[in-house]
Amino acid sequence: MTWRAHKTITFSAVYLITHSFPAALIAALSSVFPDFIEFVWWCGRVPRYAHRKGSHWFVPYLAAALLAFYGLKTAPAFPAWVAFGVLWFAVGCLAHIVEDALTGRVPLLSPRRRSFGLRFFRTGSTPETILTAVLGGLAIVTLFREHYRFVAAHLEVFFREAGLF
Template structure:
């Protein structure tokens, strides 16, 4: 997915689930983290492309960070814990979103899984993102009323 769609879909999902703007902001930062650490394609596109959706898209890393934090091995404090948690949640959502338009690592970094519902940057991607926003809103409204 394009970064803008990662930001929107992840932000809406987290805000719909938590109603918390700080958690949403942290998750939106995490939503671009896996791509950001890979660097920009730049002049050497094919070198970058070979690395894209590699170790930075391996969900085990982010799950391990959450587990280590729960065990108390990372800095403590409500804001720090919220930041680490929702950056990891944003990264995990990014990986799940990428798995809808290609393959990403799963249990092992070399084992890639995914489906190709749409091509990155296509009209279908934007329609999917809009649908995700609408569905999240409907679910959020249903749970808020009850």
Template sequence: MKWINHMLVTGSIVYAVTADPLLAVYSIAGSVIPDKLEGKPPKTKKAYWRWRQKHRTWTHWPVPYLSLIVLILLFRRFGLIEPSLWPLVLIPLFILTGALLHIVEDALCGKVPLISHNKKIGLKIFTVDSFGEYFFSISLIIILLLYRGCSYILNN
């Protein structure tokens, strides 16, 4: 997925689930981390294809992100995080959530590692920067915002 779609889809998912715009912003920040960790693609063709072979490997492996999320939640569960600090702990928690959602989104348009960082799986329901990607992203965002709006109306 293109970064703009990662940011918009991730932010919409988190906002639809939490109704908290600040948590959505944190997740948007995290939604580009897996690609940022890989660095910019090189300009030359040969260097690009060498870089491309390593694209979506360890930076797109969900295990480290999930492990950190679980660790944070366990620390909270066992009282190792001061309750007054919890609002600050939500920042890294939702940045990690954004990175994890990036990986899930990439699995819809290609392959990403799942259990092992060496073996990739994915659905490839659309290609990156295609009409299908933008149609999927816009449709999902509309559905999520309608869901959030209906939830708000029904609860108030």
């Protein structure tokens, strides 16, 4: 998937499930981390044979998510905001891997072999664009519906104070 699709789909999915804007934002921003870390590692020129290997292996991200979740639930000395950030960062990375499995292969049992993938569509294709637009639209509608009263009340106060209403 393209970076734009990763960020939009991840934000939309997390927001539609959790209704948490901070969680969705952290997950969306981290949803490009597996590709970004490859880009940095290979100094901007990722060889085709190296793409979607170790950085796309789900195990480290799942371990980070589970440890953060455990920290949120049981460790009172562990700062909740750190656990929250780590949890949703890892969720964003895991979402990236699942999304990449829709367009190609990703590692499953070994970080060195791309062995799992559904290949529903190609990266940058029309079906990917449609999926991105539909999920993005649903998230926007949900955001608007949930926050309409809040925004409307503030706009009303603003317009009254400005003498426009």
